[in-house]
Amino acid sequence: MEKSRIIIALDYPNEEQALSLIRQLDPAQCRLKVGKELFTRAGPSLVKRLAAQGFSIFLDLKFHDIPHTVARACLAAADLGVWMLNIHALGGLSMMKAAQEALANHPSRPQLIAVTVLTSMDQAALSQIGLxxxxEDNVLQLALLTQEAGLNGIVCSGQEAPVLRQALGKEFLLVTPGIRPAGVDPKDQQRVLTPREALAKGANYLVIGRPITAAPDPMMALRAIEAEISNV
Structure with a gap:
C-alpha cells in the first residue's frame, strides 16, 4: 500500500515534544517534516533516529547559498537518510543544477524539491521586496526554472496547483503547505486550502503542522484528515 500523502510538520521547540508525538505513530501512517527550529535544536542525530525507525523524512531547511555550498549541504542531508529535502529556487538555475548533480549518484538519492514563493507571502509582501x-506569476516562473534544473518538484500553495500541474506535467511533484482543515484558523498562512481541496487541485503531498501537532488529540486530528482525503 502506498504510504500516506500526509507529511506531519514537527513544529516543536525541542526533541522531547517531537518524540512524544512520534511514539504514537506508525511509519506507514504518515511522513514527517523536520524544519529549521527542531533541526537547529536537535541536530542531525534526531533525523538519523527517525529515519532508522522507518519514517520518511522531509528535511525542510531551504538551502540557499552559492552553488558549491548548497551542493555540499544537499549531500550532507542525503547522508542522513532523508526521503526528501529542499532548496530555494530564488538561488537560481546554477545553484539548483549544482544540487541536482551532486545528488545524482548518491546511493539513496532523496527527492530534491525547491521552494518558490512562501505561502505566508501575498501581493503586498512581494511588492515590498521588489518582485x-x-x-502566481512568480511561482510559475520559478517552478519552470526548477524543472529546467532537473529537480523532482516544488513546494507550492494548493491554489496554484492546477496551473502548475498543467504547465509541468504529471510526474513533477507538488508539495503543499498552508493546509488548514475546514474550521481551523489559518493564522499566518495567507494562501490556504483544505486537505481535500489541495489534492483535488493536483497536490501530491500535504504538509500539515499545527492542525495536528497543536490539536488536543493529535492522532484524532490525523485520522480525521485521513478520512477526509481517503476517496480523493
Missing part, C-alpha cells in the same frame, strides 16, 4: 507580478 513584480502576482504570487
Amino acid at each position: 513584480a507580478g502576482t504570487p
